[in-house]
Amino acid sequence: MPELPELNPVIHGKLRLALxxxxxxxxxxxxxxxxxxxxxxxxxxxxxxxxxxEAGYVAVEKKFVQRKPQTLYRMTEAGxxxxxxxxxxxxxLLGGAIGS
Amino acid sequence: xTKSGEEQELKERLRLIESMIAEGRRSHxxxxxxxxxxxxxxxxxxxxxxxxxxxxxxxxxxxxxxVLTAVLAVRKTAHRPSTTLGRAVSSIWITLGVSMMLLxxxxxISGRIDEYIQISVASAMLGMAYxxxxxxxxxxxxxxxxxxxWGSSVFACFGKGTPVAVVYLSAIFFCMIVFGVYGMISDxxxxxxxxxxx
Numbered sequence: 001m002p003e004l005p006e007l008n009p010v011i012h013g014k015l016r017l018a019l020x021x022x023x024x025x026x027x028x029x030x031x032x033x034x035x036x037x038x039x040x041x042x043x044x045x046x047x048x049x050x051x052x053x054e055a056g057y058v059a060v061e062k063k064f065v066q067r068k069p070q071t072l073y074r075m076t077e078a079g080x081x082x083x084x085x086x087x088x089x090x091x092x093l094l095g096g097a098i099g100s
Numbered sequence: 101x102t103k104s105g106e107e108q109e110l111k112e113r114l115r116l117i118e119s120m121i122a123e124g125r126r127s128h129x130x131x132x133x134x135x136x137x138x139x140x141x142x143x144x145x146x147x148x149x150x151x152x153x154x155x156x157x158x159x160x161x162x163x164x165x166x167v168l169t170a171v172l173a174v175r176k177t178a179h180r181p182s183t184t185l186g187r188a189v190s191s192i193w194i195t196l197g198v199s200m201m202l203l204x205x206x207x208x209i210s211g212r213i214d215e216y217i218q219i220s221v222a223s224a225m226l227g228m229a230y231x232x233x234x235x236x237x238x239x240x241x242x243x244x245x246x247x248x249x250w251g252s253s254v255f256a257c258f259g260k261g262t263p264v265a266v267v268y269l270s271a272i273f274f275c276m277i278v279f280g281v282y283g284m285i286s287d288x289x290x291x292x293x294x295x296x297x298x
Contacts, residue, residue: 012113014113014116017113017116017117017120018116018120021116021117021118021119021120021121021124022120022121022123022124023124024121024124025120025121025122025123025124025183026124026181026182026183027181027182027183027184027187028181028182029124029181030179030181032179033179033180033181037120037123037124083117087114087117090110090113090114091114093110094107094110094111094114
């Protein structure tokens, strides 16, 4: 019997998974946009994004636009690979249960 | 946790991924208003030139439309994420705009142009942009507009007088104003549907 894959704990958290999934469909996004889409608080969002950044799954760019600070997040290649592996593991774990 | 409980949670994760990816891709800006704006600008310039014979009608309306587009676009896209598709589509329209803004004033100043060539070249360039955007967005209505532009371009090469102007004005009306309003209505419907599903 083939061994069942383990789910990546960094991605498995709901908010972190939502953030990586959101970033996978776009090039980059502002902190405020991510907050609006996930409906999370500043503190929680910042903490989860920091975890993803530490894991090398997202890259951060801070800049000033019209004298206002802007924090941009984008998914890294490592993040994309990790999300792909996570989805594959999920599908493997669910097996025939997908779609039921 | 029971096996079915775990299974349910994993399924929820999968659904979350799918919905968030879709959410990210949906985040493009709506551009129906740009077509309407440029349609109105073109009609204004044509009517202004025809009725008043004012030599600066085209430069004034085109520059005004370009400034308005730039200001509104910056305001509407602020804080929105950028997508590869969005950048690809906007690159078509920006390069088209720059090309037309350089080519037609230069041809007009040099005098190496007549109204038939102007209509033919403008229609062909617009047809190319509409078709490229339609292929990227898989938008059949926009591709139909590209065919109208190309038709207008070919007709301007062979036709003469009023019929050429009528075909060109009809192309502007249908492919810019009507298509723009249709785009705005489609966006409004899509937003309404999104709000219902949210």
